[in-house]
Amino acid sequence: MTTLLCVLALTASLTAPTLAAAATDEEAAANATTDLDPELEAELGRAIDLGITYLRGQQADDGAWSDSVGVTALALRAQLESPQAMPGDDPMIEKGVAFILKHVNDDGSISETNHNRNYNTAVAMTTLAATGEPKYEAVIADAQRFLQGLQLDEADGYEPSHNYYGGIGYGGDERPDLSNLYMALEAMKATDLDPDDPLWDKALTFVTRSQNNSETNDIEVSVDDGGFAYMPNYSPHGEGRSYGGMTSAGLLSLLFAGVDKTDPRVQAAYDWIRANYTVETNPNATGKQGLFYYYNAFAKAMAAYGEPLVTDTDGVSHDWRRDLGKRLLALQDADGSWVNKDSSRWWEGDPNLVTSWSLIALNHIHGR
Template sequence: MKTLITLLTALLPLAVPARGQAELPDVKGAADQALRWLRSTQDLETGRYGDGVETTAWVLRAFAVSPRKYAIGDGPFMRAATGYLVARQTEDGAIHDVDATDPERIEQTRLASEVFALLPDESTNVALARARAWMTSRDVEATPDPAFAAQDRERALRRTIQLLAERRPDGTWGAEDRILRTAKHIVELSRYYDLLQPKSAPGAVKPLPALAEVGTVDAKTVDESLLRGARFLMRAAEDGRWGAPGRPDAGLTSMVLAALQTLPEPRPADVQKTITDGLAWLASLQREDGSIHDGKLANYITSSAILALARSGDPQYSDAIGRAREFLVSLQADEGEGYSSDHPYYGGIGYGGDERPDLSNLQMALEALSASGLEQGHAAYERAIAFLERCQNRSESNDVAIVKAGVTYASGDDGGAAYMPGNSPAGYVELEDGRKLPRSYGSMTYALLKGYIFAGVSKDDPRMKACWDWLQAHYSLDVNPGFEFSSDPTAAYQGLFYYFHTMARAIDLYGVDVVVDADGREQPWRDQLCGRLLAMQSKLDGSWVNVNAPRWWEGNPILATAYALLTLDAARK
């Protein structure tokens, strides 16, 4: 096992772990990168991938079994491809290329059938039944899932390391058979993904200090806290970069650079030099398409980089910011990518590797677009509003009904927001008629508020009012509200620093100093939030860390500290 860890460290870029967690290969990130490339190879006229049925079936399978488990409704890259396979079905029920030999007809029909079983839909269900009838008439048995060599965790880890080390620089595999090989390797890697995940039961949660114990703070105390946090970040820096030793991470670096710039000017000379060096490194990562990243999460990192570069006010980065802005606009799910305005994902933006848009990434992209100077009234903001509406539980402006596995996911009416249309990590309200309504929760409802503000929606707009009413009724600095029905006691603490940061930024933009809670009490949120963060700051090194839930890198004190500094900056008067 020691040899495996040595290989892992030498060969692979790894996610920075929480304290006490072992490092593992970033299979999800690798799959995201390869799937993004596969999507770019689709024939937009026919919907196929590669040269026909076999490759199209394997690519669809790769999307379906990948860590993100894509479905037909996720966009044209799935629906058009399944439509291509359905269109290849002949009158007798077989599915194959026109010039296929008899053995190829059998194999291609089998592959297409397996994909249809993974991607149930009205059209694929009918095609699957006909294909199975044809196979039965030919005494063809459906093959079980491929039995890959790795059947235990250590062997899966070894094979995963091998596959990731064999990738081309762009994250794909193969040469002339690149599309097919890449799809097959994603399928194999996806089989190891679940096996490699740490298995642990939810642990006990340490309660945060009660608000009454926090008290109020003054500007001087906040400035001192910022400096202590900045000093912690400086000790972890390597030439203006942050990440695992010797492997800087662009996303983490951009967050920290923005956080360090919360220190009032003139800043200590060493801090300013680190900021200057770090911004130059970030700008050096810009690619021909305008994106700024180190090979993963193109939207998230480009957005974060824009915010860091724009915050500096340095005119030398104006061109880089402008090019990055155009890249973000190009990522939006719209007509250019085959999405019609009535598609649930229309107007959204995802990670830039994940092919599903979500509210978290959209609000960050909108903030970056605003910081980059994108003028109000731009079509990107108008398109974004359509997606924002579909994330909000307000049926007057959200009529989306998403059917998955025979269940309809529709909008509720509490005014809050979920992660994406019809999808909420906080769970669902199940109605008597079988429909499910995604539960609203705090961090995404603040993200919705931010999104509406950047998109130009006014305070007196009914959508904005409904959002603000939910936030006031669920005001909390103890947990991320909305997870009351979760069976996981850590759920309300997951992403807590993200919640604090999104909350502070959203309310500050909204322009109020007092929140009226569900009991009608006026809450001076700025003092309370600053007091909460100061109470959570380490007395030893000035850092912050999410001790209750390390998920989403918040067990990493570098990211948690960056969030804390950005939150204090937004909350202080």
């Protein structure tokens, strides 16, 4: 599980984005509406069913997937949020939730390991909220307090002028990063943390400093293209390179924190996505590393942004739901799973994790 959260810390890359690859059918994209083509919608529904069937066959006797709270929570969320989700008791869901609850700790964290406590706790909170069960409210409230305690601020010796201020890391004493913070903010949004809670404003300090945008960033940036890096002026592959996974995570973080779509930070992030639009790769990342993390974050970010079409900087309109849906259909294996065949780095060689991410993306595409 040590490397699981590193999945969330997607690497940057030297590979240039390919806009033309995303426009496989410009005419269809130009005429797209908020509704998917019925034939494609049916295909996506079948793919979701097949993926869920795969996951159900991979659950261990103790209720876990990949012996991990994080992967288990994602697998459960993928099924709970599915448009094909059935009401009523489901023994498989109950077993998975029981595994999660077995790893609730006295400090409020939900994790089987100390290293990834933020990630595990965050995705477990989101999944417990997705059950709609009031009986988990106390566990969720304790988990919220745990994540609030992880945020670096004055109590930890960090003044607002410090680049780490407002960030959250893996869950120990290590440095913060945007990926960890985004997952925590998603959990707080899903569990209805008070929008006036100080956590949001503190988080925006770190998020804004992780954006390569000299117009809004109060620190000097090494790159100035509006996208997001892993942390202020740092990307895993050198300098402060912006890349697709983190830019989607950054855009989501801004929206989770209540920043308006007209805000220059949101517009700069969206313009980066427009300039680097593709579903063939994780744009501006090395090869296919972090590809499915990107698909998951991109689908959530586009759904939250609320526009069915993305018009790239060449003036070509793209129906992102159609494009990503067709891409995920093409990448699904016959057994219903997804896995990154080109790069197993950051746990993308684990089909339980990658299938869960792909299903969550498809749930957003399908209109959940």
